[in-house]
Amino acid sequence: EVQLVESGGSLVQPGGSLRLSCVASGFIFANYDMNWVRQAPGKGLEWVSFISGSSGHIYYADSVKGRFTISRDNSKNSLYLQMSGLSAEDTALYYCARETLREGLHHDFDHWGQGTPVTVSS
């Protein structure tokens, strides 16, 4: 069974930093491209970042570029999101999501974790 379990979310002060993790199981993690998607309270889905299976391709939403860093450790079946310069606008539930395995890049998200909450407030 495919599982994605996020952790690391917490209450952090404006300007602070946080590192989110997503541990995968039930599939060969290294073969899959992964994404972070966030959802502010009562709002819609916002894509945050993409990383290919080999980490050779990495992309960021404009709203987080320069402040967030996505990475992965395939030996640990883990995906990470290092966040810095946090502001209230970053308050959201952060999901990791797996892209369906197909040829090429950029496919639908066939599995999602349950999310980890990040609250930025003083």
Add this chain to the structure above:
Amino acid sequence: SYVVTQPPSVSVAPGKTARITCGGNKIATKSVHWYQQKPGQAPLLVIYYDSNRPSGIPERFSGSNTGNTASLTVSRVEAGDEADYYCQVWDSRSDHWVFGGGTKLTVL
């Protein structure tokens, strides 16, 4: 970057057909994916590549994509279909995934 627009809400009576649209410039040249999200749950893929259903998704869910509008159609709507629905496309010009703002489907 590319923008996709969804109506904030759609209402339908049980047993009827609901159509949720996703508008974007020449969206037919892109592949559109659709997700269902119920309160307190993670999104669930219901349609991929415009019109394909993942295993386990009822045949009542279908999709199309022509011109400037992609659509998710839910036939014979049930109370359990009440949820938020999001469309998604890949914008190759900006290398960004783009989600629509979401449509709340209400079953009357």
